[in-house]
Amino acid sequence: IDRLTLNQERIEGMAQGLETVANLPNPLGRTLWEENRPNGLKIKKVSVPIGVLGMIYESRPNVTIDAAALCLKSRNAVILRGGSESLNSSLALHKIIESTLSAHKMPTAAVCMIPTPDRAAVGAMLACHQYIDVMIPRGGRSLIERIMDEAKMPVFGHLEGLCHIFVHKDADATIARDVTLNAKMRRTGICGAVETILIDEALNDDITKDILGALLEKECEIVGDEYIQSLNSAVKPATEQDWHTEYLAPKVSIKRVSGIDAAIAHINAYGSHHTDSILTQDNAAAEMFLNQVDSGIVLHNASTQFAD
Known part of the structure; x- marks a missing residue:
């Protein structure tokens, strides 16, 4: 119940989190490493967006906001698939994201949400390696193990927080x-x-x-x-x-x-x-x-x- 709860305090926390992300330095265009080779080649490692991220998560509707904020800050698009137990809350939050993007003349498709609780949607996402560059799971061990086993794209995941x-x-x-x-x-x-x-x-x-x-x-x-x-x-x-x-x-x-x-x-x-x-x-x-x-x-x- 704690993970599903959305009250005034939690909503205020999400708003503060958005402000924190907004005030972070621009993560893009930074030279992370460079080297001049003896043959005259100049090599640089520069931070750029990954592309399209997929995020599959359970329970916590606040992840909808956190993921959208971090992806937009880093100029990545994201496809979200929230858990069935928090689907209505996540969809309501996604509507706010869409209207905000539209109001600022940004593409609303930058943050997409799978609107169904059908578990088959997870399998479909995991097969879309031609569209999704990286998959990020957040949830229980069984969910993360499934994603690590079935995903056709790279996965950023951990099984437990012991x-x-x-x-x-x-x-x-x-x-x-x-x-x-x-x-x-x-x-x-x-x-x-x-x-x-x-x-x-x-x-x-x-x-x-x-x-x-x-x-x-x-x-x-x-x-x-x-x-x-x-x-x-x-x-x-x-x-x-x-x-x-x-x-x-x-x-x-x-x-x-x-x-x-x-x-x-x-x-x-x-x-x-x-x-x-x-x-x-x-x-x-x-x-x-x-x-x-x-x-x-x-x-x-x-x-x-x-x-x-």
């Missing part, structure tokens, strides 16, 4: 509490929500207890190893499966590790290579984490929910 936070022994107490709480409870059903928190064995127990208390106060279910259970009786036992699980719910698994090497090893073994964060005041430790964690986004003293 995100981690490592609380290093030199973490600031306030940052540790506030960032872990935000990363889990700001919105529990998004791919940027933290699912596993790793605690350095050298971290002051008071900081760990503070993290546990803050999460429990917000009615977050916690499962942990034996040591974490010993710090708070409300913590339930974790199983091996918990370290593999993306909850997308007010639930988190917490584990004590022997240090930064063990944390990095755990994340690279169990993570989904989406977003992971280290909380520490030690810049050398942060640099090591940033360099060795094999994820698309790696953060220092920041919530994993910045990735959504």
